[in-house]
Amino acid sequence: MTIVEAKKITKIYKHGKVEVRAIDDINFKIDRGDFAVIAGPSGSGKTTILNIIGAMDSVTQGKIIINQQDISVLNKDERADFRRDKIGFIFQSYNLIPVLTVYENIEFALDLCKKHSPLEKKDKIHRLLRELGIFQLKDRRPPELSGGQQQRVAIARALIKDPILVLADEPTANLDTQTGKEVLDLMVKINLEKKTTFIFSSHDIMIIEKARRVIKLRDGKIEGEEYDSKDGF
Numbered sequence: 001m002t003i004v005e006a007k008k009i010t011k012i013y014k015h016g017k018v019e020v021r022a023i024d025d026i027n028f029k030i031d032r033g034d035f036a037v038i039a040g041p042s043g044s045g046k047t048t049i050l051n052i053i054g055a056m057d058s059v060t061q062g063k064i065i066i067n068q069q070d071i072s073v074l075n076k077d078e079r080a081d082f083r084r085d086k087i088g089f090i091f092q093s094y095n096l097i098p099v100l101t102v103y104e105n106i107e108f109a110l111d112l113c114k115k116h117s118p119l120e121k122k123d124k125i126h127r128l129l130r131e132l133g134i135f136q137l138k139d140r141r142p143p144e145l146s147g148g149q150q151q152r153v154a155i156a157r158a159l160i161k162d163p164i165l166v167l168a169d170e171p172t173a174n175l176d177t178q179t180g181k182e183v184l185d186l187m188v189k190i191n192l193e194k195k196t197t198f199i200f201s202s203h204d205i206m207i208i209e210k211a212r213r214v215i216k217l218r219d220g221k222i223e224g225e226e227y228d229s230k231d232g233f
């Protein structure tokens with residue numbers, strides 16, 4: 001079943017009179033439960049596509065349908081609600097709140113979109129922290145954590161609201177190879193066990209090799225697409 005469908009989307013950024021065609025009339029589909037990568041050289045439009053899927057940015061032309069909802073017709077406030085309630089984000093630089101503990105970082109993300117009783121909330125957060133192997137870190141603050149540990153916390157923060165999909169922009173770029181592999185393996189495990197849909201932007205060969213779907217971009221166009229239908233990795 002399709003979870004993301006891009007129909008003839010174009011994104012033009014304007015700087016005064018100069019126009020940059022970041023995405024140029026492209027179509028693609030991503031299935032529910034996919035582990036998909038948008039790949040391509042620097043400037044090819046990867047982040048632009050991720051920002052459009054995540055409703056952080058709008059398209060100039062075309063339609064983008066997420067979970068059967070046409071998000072290209074949403075205004076700025078509606079896009080913000082959609083993104084807060086439905087999409088999990090993982091960033092290259094983790095973007096945790098440094099003054100909050102691990103538990104509080106995740107609680108903050110949950111409080112923004114769903115109301116739970118304090119007990120329900122604690123149960124839900126503790127369960128997820130155990131699943132991700134970071135329960136013992138719950139009272140530490142981000143500056144007291146390694147990069148790999150911070151990225152695991154960021155994964156927990158993305159997952160706590162049960163998003164319909166998780167977008168990860170170069171999530172291994174700031175990690176050494178071994179830590180990057182461990183963080184990637186964790187996302188593969190979550191994808192297999194929880195059937196969470198992951199969409200990455202990356203040129204990391206390790207991620208591209210693990211992906212079931214690879215959409216290759218060049219100069220805002222799709223240069224090629226690979227899809228491995230087998231279940232598992």
Ligand SMILES: Nc1ncnc2c1ncn2[C@@H]1O[C@H](COP(=O)(O)OP(=O)(O)OP(=O)(O)O)[C@@H](O)[C@H]1O
Pocket residue numbers: 013014020021022040041042043044045046047048049201
């Ligand atoms: N906010 C913006 N304003 C103007 N131009 C932009 C903006 N964002 C991106 N662009 C331009 O759009 C094109 C695609 O950029 P994008 O960031 O999507 O590429 P990318 O593949 O993610 O690159 P990288 O791997 O370097 O992050 C580039 O030419 C870029 O300069």
